[in-house]
Amino acid sequence: MGAPPDGQTGLQLPKRLQVVVEVPKNARPGITKLAVDVDDESELHILVPMEAAAGDRIRISKVSGGPWTCVVLKSQPVYDMDSKKLHAPGDDDCKLQLLVPAHVKPGETKLQVTISDDEQVQLCVPEYASPGDLVELVRTEEQWTAKFTRDRFALGLDPKSNLAVMADLAKTSSEAGLDVEAAVERLFAAAKGAGCFVSPKIKRGCVPPLNIPGLVAVEAIEEGEELIRIPSAFHITPPSVEKAAPALAEAARSSSLPELRRLEALHAFFVARLLADAQDRAVSGDLQASSAFRRWTATEGQRKVWEAYADTLLTEDFSYHPFRLAACSPAEMRRDLTPSQEAEYFIDMATDLMSLHETMLRSSEAAGMPENVEAEMFLRARMSAQTRVFQTCVDTTLVPVADLLNHSPTLTPGVLWSWDAEAEAMIVTAVRAHSPGEELFTTYGARSNMLLYRTYGFTLHPKEEPSFTYIIRPHLVRPIMKIFMDDEEARPLILLETSHIDDSLCQVLNKVARKGSDAIEFLRLLCARSRWSYEQDDRIRPALDALARARDADPGSHAWWKHIDETHKELVQQDSVRVIMSEYLCLTAHLEAADAADASDDAADAGSYLSSCEAWRKSLVKALRLCKTGGFSISSATPA
Structure with missing residues (x-):
């Protein structure tokens, strides 16, 4: 198209300004404000939208003469809660309770909660949350607000x-x-x-x-x-x-x-x-x-x-x-x-x-x-x-x-x-x-290092440890117990062992199944919540990093002691670290058993699970699947 004749003005298209910024890790949706440079002389202050999460991008744009608008460009994984059972306290349909799922990344993952066929709610899992935390959704004026709750327990005075x-x-x-x-x-x-x-x-x-x-x-x-x-x-x-x-x-x-x-x-x-x-x-x-x-x-x-x-x-x-x-x-x-x-x-x-x-x-x-x-x-x-x-x-x-x-x-x-x-x-x-x-x-x-230490006061080198142990204390997983079981049934300790299925675990899984709840998801949440604190502890980070290197080389290996760096070799000899790693590996093995129980193909990804726990894992997978059809006994879950 040629230039307009003298004295005439060409068509003036509206000028569009657009800026894209990333939500920082320390941002708190609905609270944090971001200062955005929109040109050489102007700065725009925007409130991080409630639906945004760390790592998301926010596109801010305007047409000359018009208002600023923003769109959240979602980049984080979305965890669909459609198949998860929600718990409604009393008869109040304006309140819902659910648990932060096991496989989420706090500060990154979004939860998509299906309220009804016509309504969904999406919320970000904050950085401070952990698997198994209680989430309460409350409807106010046609909007849903979310509250994340974690129990904290004060230690009593030492006698x-x-x-x-x-x-x-x-x-x-x-x-x-x-x-x-x-x-x-x-x-x-x-x-x-x-x-x-x-x-x-x-x-x-x-x-x-x-x-x-x-x-x-x-x-x-x-x-x-x-x-x-x-x-x-x-x-x-x-x-x-x-x-x-x-x-x-x-x-x-x-x-x-x-x-x-x-x-x-x-x-x-x-x-x-x-x-x-x-x-x-x-x-x-x-x-x-x-x-x-x-x-x-x-x-x-x-x-x-x-x-x-x-x-x-x-x-x-x-x-x-x-x-x-x-x-x-x-x-x-x-x-x-x-x-x-x-x-x-x-x-x-x-x-x-x-x-x-x-x-x-x-x-x-x-x-x-x-x-x-x-x-x-x-x-x-x-x-x-x-x-x-x-x-x-x-x-x-x-x-x-x-x-x-x-x-x-x-x-x-x-x-x-x-x-x-x-x-x-x-x-x-x-x-x-x-x-x-x-x-x-x-x-x-054939005792784990955790049991050897609490009974006799010594541990074995991790390469000689025959099994792993963790004891779940119900007061530390109370939100999960509250959702899946009645409070009065949530008191006994639950022994997790990779040498056998303990009767305490057998009883609690059967109780969950009898109530119509998902025993696999119950076990997964118990273990994910319990393991979370280990993964946040800086002192054992070198041992956990060594375990990750061992599993990168061989997904079925747990030989963390072989892959620890020279500056942290002394950790291998410490009784306390051996006990901690025994507990961490026990929780990991139970999480893998829950994943295996959910898998449709028994052979799928079998090589990615801890190989030292294979025989026990088959028993627990069978037990978890039997829970879907009514329950199991320890003898019925043991493969022939």
């Missing part, structure tokens, strides 16, 4: 007096001056004299790789050779205590304790009395003195074995055990184990054990018993049972001599113990040959 007593377990009796090696030799001699069998080829010793006192071969030992045989008459169990000290047992029965706690208290009180006598003998130098046995009905052989056994127990200081470490410094224990909740468990145990001692003390005093023992001895006795107990025909069994064996640092122990019901004896047998000077290792069970 300082109880913790102080537990902290004293770091000490042995300085006045007693006990010789550990001499005490063990007396125990061996007493056991042999009473008719037990203790092989002359073993002795107490301390050798690499553990360098912890245990049992060592002094001569060559053949495969299948019997090394220790301790008849049940010399085991210390609640039934044997009731028989040897009937008056003490009667005092325990008069307590207000439930049956299992009563037996636990009786067992600990009896061992505590043995320990008190052992200290008196050591201080006086009279190895024949024993006040308790004058009132008890134990045989002469039992008396000698149990007295010698108490001498060995008295030498333990328990300085390594987390119960005692938590008592010495609760704040330090919390710092080391955060984000795990295990520190709270250790601290709570001091109060529980002190309460148990006080109840038993009142019962014995009311019965006119002279069997009073100090709290320190009671705690020492209970800790001895915690770290040494066997399960024979009785769940709580202390077996002298046999409990000197250490747990194998690998998955292949050299000796195994067994309960011979016909002979009524504990028998320890070598399952392979041993050379002189080699330590004899048994197994305390």
Whole structure:
């Protein structure tokens, strides 16, 4: 088109101005204002729209003479809540409650909530939110507003007096001056004299790789050779205590304790009395003195074995055990184990054990018993049972001599113990040959590092850990429990294990299924919410980054210790980090099982799941799918 003739004006098109800006990460929709340069001299202030999220772009434009307008250019993923069950409190259809889904990115993901066939609401998940947070949608004047809620729990005051007593377990009796090696030799001699069998080829010793006192071969030992045989008459169990000290047992029965706690208290009180006598003998130098046995009905052989056994127990200081470490410094224990909740468990145990001692003390005093023992001895006795107990025909069994064996640092122990019901004896047998000077290792069970640490006070190298464990505490996942279950059904702890499906998980999944809720989504939310705090913790970030590198190289690998950078190698050796990573891997494995249960093809992406959990995962996937059709039992969920 040519130029207009002189004196004529051409068509003037409206001038259009357009600017595109990105919503910054720290922006708060509906609150934050952005200053936008629109030309060399002008600055426009705009309120970040409610429907915008960090990373979205906002296009601001105007036609000359017209108003400014803005359009949100959505760039974040949208999580469609159409298939998710909403909960309407009461009969008020102006309020809806839902949970932040497991697979979201706070600060990025938008939730698209279907209200009805004709109405949808879209809202951004704020940066401060986490999976499982409660979202309440409220309709006001034809608009919906959203409120994100997270429960916060304040810790109670630490029971300082109880913790102080537990902290004293770091000490042995300085006045007693006990010789550990001499005490063990007396125990061996007493056991042999009473008719037990203790092989002359073993002795107490301390050798690499553990360098912890245990049992060592002094001569060559053949495969299948019997090394220790301790008849049940010399085991210390609640039934044997009731028989040897009937008056003490009667005092325990008069307590207000439930049956299992009563037996636990009786067992600990009896061992505590043995320990008190052992200290008196050591201080006086009279190895024949024993006040308790004058009132008890134990045989002469039992008396000698149990007295010698108490001498060995008295030498333990328990300085390594987390119960005692938590008592010495609760704040330090919390710092080391955060984000795990295990520190709270250790601290709570001091109060529980002190309460148990006080109840038993009142019962014995009311019965006119002279069997009073100090709290320190009671705690020492209970800790001895915690770290040494066997399960024979009785769940709580202390077996002298046999409990000197250490747990194998690998998955292949050299000796195994067994309960011979016909002979009524504990028998320890070598399952392979041993050379002189080699330590004899048994197994305390295929336990995760979390369970090993809370029971025995040690952990294995992560490459030797046979399974992973996490305990869900309902008060920390209350919003999820509130949506999926009734509050009164949300109280028990839920044990997550990658070695088996625990009964606590079986029961809660079945309850969710019976209410018509999605058990898969329930488990996914429990685990995602629990895992969230681990992923926000800077201290374990190097370990989590190492795990990510391990899975980049091999999606089925959990070998984080192989991929950790040199500056953080010490984390691999820390008990606290091993416990934390055991819990994190357990939660990850359960999340993967939930994803697998939702997948239509059993073989799809199987290689991307943790390979060490494959057999267990198949069982849980089967269980979760059975929940869709009514429920499952542990036996029905286990593949043939």
